[in-house]
Each structure stands twice: as structure tokens, then as C-alpha cells.
Amino acid sequence: MNPLWLTHYTATSSIGRGLDQTLSALQGLRSGLNPCRFDTVDLETFIGEVAGLDEVRLPSHLSEYDCRNNRLAWLGLLQDGFEQAVRDAIKKYGRHRIGVFIGTSTSGILQTELAYRRRDSETGALPDDFIYRTTHNTYSVADFVRRHFEFSGPSAAISSACSSSAKVFGSARRMMEAGLIDAAVVGGVDSLCLTTLYGFNSLELLSKEPCRPYDARRNGLSIGEAAAFALLEKSPQDEDDIMLLGIGESSDAYHMSSPHPEGLGAKIAMQDALRMANLQPSDIDYINLHGTATPSNDAAEGIAVQALFGKDTPCSSTKGATGHTLGAAGGMEAAISALALKHSLMPAGLNTKQIDPALQLDYLLENRERKIHRVLSNSFGFGGTNCSLIFGRSA
Amino acid sequence: MKLVAYIEGIGLLGPGLAGWHASEAILCASSPYQAQKTVLPSPSSLPPAERRRSGALVKLALAVGLEAIETARLNPADLPSVFSSSGADGENCHAICEMLATSDRQISPTRFHNSVHNTAAGYWGIATGSMKNSSVLCAFDASLCAGLLEAVTQVVVDNTRTVMLACDTQYPEPLFRSRPIPDAFGIALVLSPERSAQAIAEISIELTEDKADSMDGQLEALRVAIPAARGLPMLQAIAMRQNGRVVLDYLDATRLSIDISFP
Numbered sequence A: 001m002n003p004l005w006l007t008h009y010t011a012t013s014s015i016g017r018g019l020d021q022t023l024s025a026l027q028g029l030r031s032g033l034n035p036c037r038f039d040t041v042d043l044e045t046f047i048g049e050v051a052g053l054d055e056v057r058l059p060s061h062l063s064e065y066d067c068r069n070n071r072l073a074w075l076g077l078l079q080d081g082f083e084q085a086v087r088d089a090i091k092k093y094g095r096h097r098i099g100v101f102i103g104t105s106t107s108g109i110l111q112t113e114l115a116y117r118r119r120d121s122e123t124g125a126l127p128d129d130f131i132y133r134t135t136h137n138t139y140s141v142a143d144f145v146r147r148h149f150e151f152s153g154p155s156a157a158i159s160s161a162c163s164s165s166a167k168v169f170g171s172a173r174r175m176m177e178a179g180l181i182d183a184a185v186v187g188g189v190d191s192l193c194l195t196t197l198y199g200f201n202s203l204e205l206l207s208k209e210p211c212r213p214y215d216a217r218r219n220g221l222s223i224g225e226a227a228a229f230a231l232l233e234k235s236p237q238d239e240d241d242i243m244l245l246g247i248g249e250s251s252d253a254y255h256m257s258s259p260h261p262e263g264l265g266a267k268i269a270m271q272d273a274l275r276m277a278n279l280q281p282s283d284i285d286y287i288n289l290h291g292t293a294t295p296s297n298d299a300a301e302g303i304a305v306q307a308l309f310g311k312d313t314p315c316s317s318t319k320g321a322t323g324h325t326l327g328a329a330g331g332m333e334a335a336i337s338a339l340a341l342k343h344s345l346m347p348a349g350l351n352t353k354q355i356d357p358a359l360q361l362d363y364l365l366e367n368r369e370r371k372i373h374r375v376l377s378n379s380f381g382f383g384g385t386n387c388s389l390i391f392g393r394s395a
Numbered sequence B: 001m002k003l004v005a006y007i008e009g010i011g012l013l014g015p016g017l018a019g020w021h022a023s024e025a026i027l028c029a030s031s032p033y034q035a036q037k038t039v040l041p042s043p044s045s046l047p048p049a050e051r052r053r054s055g056a057l058v059k060l061a062l063a064v065g066l067e068a069i070e071t072a073r074l075n076p077a078d079l080p081s082v083f084s085s086s087g088a089d090g091e092n093c094h095a096i097c098e099m100l101a102t103s104d105r106q107i108s109p110t111r112f113h114n115s116v117h118n119t120a121a122g123y124w125g126i127a128t129g130s131m132k133n134s135s136v137l138c139a140f141d142a143s144l145c146a147g148l149l150e151a152v153t154q155v156v157v158d159n160t161r162t163v164m165l166a167c168d169t170q171y172p173e174p175l176f177r178s179r180p181i182p183d184a185f186g187i188a189l190v191l192s193p194e195r196s197a198q199a200i201a202e203i204s205i206e207l208t209e210d211k212a213d214s215m216d217g218q219l220e221a222l223r224v225a226i227p228a229a230r231g232l233p234m235l236q237a238i239a240m241r242q243n244g245r246v247v248l249d250y251l252d253a254t255r256l257s258i259d260i261s262f263p
Helices: A018-027 A060-065 A068-077 A082-093 A109-118 A132-136 A140-149 A161-177 A194-202 A264-277 A295-309 A326-343 B020-027 B048-053 B056-071 B090-100 B109-113 B119-128 B140-157 B217-225 B227-239
Strands: A004-013 A046-048 A098-103 A155-158 A183-190 A226-233 A242-251 A286-288 A314-316 A374-381 A385-393 B003-014 B081-084 B134-138 B162-168 B185-192 B201-208 B244-251 B254-261
Touching (some): A060 A140, A082 A098, A098 A161, A109 A132, A109 A194, A161 A183, A161 B134, A194 B090, A242 B134, A295 A374, B003 B056, B003 B227, B020 B056, B048 B119, B056 B119, B119 B134, B134 B140, B140 B185, B140 B201, B162 B227
Parallel strands (some): A286 A314, A286 A374
Antiparallel strands (some): A155 B134, A242 A385, A374 A385
């Protein structure tokens, strides 16, 4: 592929608002996971909650979009001068030449969960203040971004569970290469809700402690929430801008909620990303793993990574810090990958004490500082959807 | 910038429209449209366990997707796919929200994995064995054109055949009142970058601000009521085998212009 440049990007999660706080948390080995006190949830688990979302107010002309997910999106857009960078891009390209592709798995479903508690006792009707289109619907977060910037180009929410906001890069690349648009705002926004907390609990995939990816005694994931955005352009704005070099997308065709046991789909995605980038496995300096800390995910991914890269490529999952931010994970970890390249930091996988001896990998338990040139980031999801991204630095 | 692709297969299922071949005469107005509830076939391509767990969206997607691929005489395992839906499995979503509003919140694993927007794509992979890329999108009422654009850019940029599916199902009450989709409706297209022997039509797509085409009578009511039915004017033009241009509703003032020609 022709490389695309992340001319601006930003990330907000439980480890920080914006890139400075995120980097500082990674450097200081700080996790954002805490015991779950969310809403009325009575589960013994840890979550990565973004503080202060209840106080966030959307711009008044977009108040019908008010829900936790769009508040998180708005908080995210306000960090790192990202909003201004998009406005500059609009001046450069025009509102019709910029696409919007936002990944989310549950969008504003929390709003509907809460509305179902307030149904009319006689008719069963939802309360009058409930607005399906602008809160519940999967598209609402992409629509919120689109309307805020008054874009008139192509737009969609990408919703393939936990690969959603990695796959936004794939959709944006195709639109840009086809010549439909000159630039794209891509990202991922997913927020806490009862569906995912009780849903993962039903699958017995929630850990009772902060998640420990790739640990021999890993016992499930910790759910987090995040908003991450990137502005993709066809040429760099600064000489040290991070490049998107390759994307691999595949399907497991195996099971709805378990990965292929040998990580076959994951392996195809990584191979395709390498092929698109015209790189060999040995060209990758660091792998940001999907690493959810469920027994089956890490086993399948570990096998696939080892089969392709051997056991010497440094790798880690940053979900011990952020939690699994589901539909936002691909975007969040794209931002972490970009920070890793820019600041020569391969972040440690937090909470992991003893690396699973069955997974023979150079899994980082300490931060490693060294100039790196190319990072591969994995995102896999329910329904057997896989996406691998390769980022690089030009200088 | 025009994007060109060749349609090699079409699938269609909706109220009074029981398959593409069965519906061509209705779309040409040579036989009358008769409103009838959508009949979803049992998904025989799924293993028994998955068949039991599949909801309306999965049944609809398998029916229209496989009809399109059979017409094109291709193997579904070889094809990437694009799934667009304005709201995924409405029945399942209601059941989860209802349960989460009670004191017993133990939703079942099947309910949970059927709640993801890509549930149809997941079952599709299991049914067809395709390990290729599958893109899953939502753009509310613009979902069909969002899926069509994604599919056509795959065809043009990645130089591959692909199958595109736009499928919508209903919500039960109380969500129905907020999102009144009257029935299940799906369209599938197999698209190819090259003109082959099985090509049905050539389409050339660009963005436009021109007014979207409407239809007559009950078909227009369907087109307006169900997001996936926004593609009906294109299928009508194909059924009538007339070279020409249709404009489909997409986002607000942004619409899709499609030049259609026949080999």
C-alpha cells in the first residue's frame, strides 16, 4: 500500500486524558484498573473507567447525542489539539473530501439499558426523553463526529466487536486509495455498559483481579473504556509523523466467541499486514498484542505470533494498563503504538507476574527503551474477526 | 471519481419479495406486488448448534448472501464480505435490555455473542468457511450505501470480488416505537472488478448531491420504511434491463449516483 500518515492522533482512557498523560502512565507503569463501582453493577471485577464523564457536556447544538459514549468521544476530541487539526484539514481539503470511520461495539447502548429501567408501568413504553437514533444506534458516535465537523463525505461506524477500531484504518485506506476522499478521521470509542460487563461475566471471561495478559495464571479480562482518534493523510505534516504501513484483515470461520485454537485467522491477518507493508517478520521491532488475558485468546494469539515471528520479537499487551476497551481497543493501541515509535518505548505488560511457559515469547515485564522503527498491533474480536496494523517511523 | 464494478449475483428478501428471481417481475411491474410478511428460511448451511442459536438477522443474511453467490456460481469460501445493518438483531437487543433492567441480570452467553453488530458476519464465516476479510458497518438510515461504498472500494482498490449484504430486522416493542422498522429486509450483491461471463450489470458509482430516486406505490413505502430497502431503485433498474442512472439515498444531502449498463 501507499503509506498513510497519522498527522495527528489522540487517546483518552483510564490511564489518562490525551497523549501526555497516556505516555506518562506507560512510562510510570501505572494501570487505570480499579474495582468495579460502575452504576449498579454487582460483579466482582476490575474496570478501566474514564474519570469525570458524568460532568462532560456536549456542545449545545448536539445535545440530542448526549450519552456516555458520545461524552467520551467529545472528551477525546478535545485533547491534544485534535479538534483544531481536523478544522485545519477541512480548510485544506473541504468538508466533502474527508471521511469519518469510527469503531465501536456497543455505542450508546447504556442509554437504552437505563431507559428500560424507566418503562411506563402500564404501557411498557420507554421514557419520552429516550432518543434511539442519536444515542443507542451503533452509528450515533460516528454521526456525532460527522455533525460536529459538518462533514459531507463518506461516513460509517465500523462495528466488528473488538477489532472495530483497527478495521477503521482498512476502510479509510480503501476510500483514500479509491480517490473518494483525501483524508479521514478514524478512531474508536467504546464505553462501559451493563451488556458487556454481564455478557463477559456470562462467558466466565471476567477476571476478579486486574487482568494479567500472557500470565501462566491469567483468568480473564478487565473491561475498560476509551476514545482514540487519528487524522489520516496521504502526505506527512512533520518529518517525524508516524506512518501506517500495512493492514491485514481476516476471519476465523470457527466459532462466535472462541478464537481458532491455533490462531489461524490471527496468523493470516498478521501475514497479510506484513505482505501489504512489503516487510518480513524480522522487520517488526515490537508487537502490541491483543492480549486480553482470557486463557483461550492469549494461547491462540501466542501460538500464531510464535509461528510467524519466533520467540525473540519483544511484545506485550497494554490491556493490563487500560483494560480491554473492546471496540476502542484497536484505536487506543494504534495510539500506543505511535507513542512507542515516537518515544522509543516498548511498554511493559502490567500485572503479569509469571509468563505462561507454554507461550515462548519475549513478553515484556519491564519497559524497554530503544529506538524502534516498526510496530505491529493486533486486534481480534467475537465472530472471529481479526485485524493487524503495522505502523512505522520515517526518520 | 467513478468507481466501476460488475454485479455477478443478486439476493433479495423482504415483505412480498421472496428472492431475487421471484421478484424481478414485480420490480418490472409486470406482476403485481402483494404485501406479505417476510419469510426467513431455516439456515441449513449452519451446523445444528449454530442453527439453533441464530436469530432473524443471521437467517436473513444467509438467505440473501447465498442466493447472490449461487446466481454468480461462486464458492462463498473464496469471497471477502461486507455486512451493513442499521441495527443488527433487534429481538436479541430487546431481550438483553429487558433482562438487565431486572434484578436477575444473568444474560446467557448466546444472547451476548448475538448482541454484537457483526453477529451475521460471524455466523456467515462458520456457514461458508470464508476466512477472508469481513467488514461490518452501520450508518443508521444510510447503512446500505455505506456498505455499497465499502464493497466497491474493496473491489476497485484490492482488485477482488466481494459479497455485500445489507440486512435489517425489526425491534419488538418498546424499541419499535423509537425505531419502527416494519419487517426483515435484505439485499446482497456479488461484485467483481472484471467483466466476466456471469456479469449481470456494470455499475459506476460516484457521490452526488442530486435528489434520490423514489418508486411507486407500496415499493416506495418499503424503500422509505426500511434502510436496506433504499437499494430497491437500483434493483428495479437492473430488473428492467435498461441502461440508465439511479440515485440512492445516503447521508443527508450526500447521495450515491449509480450508472447502470448491461453487457
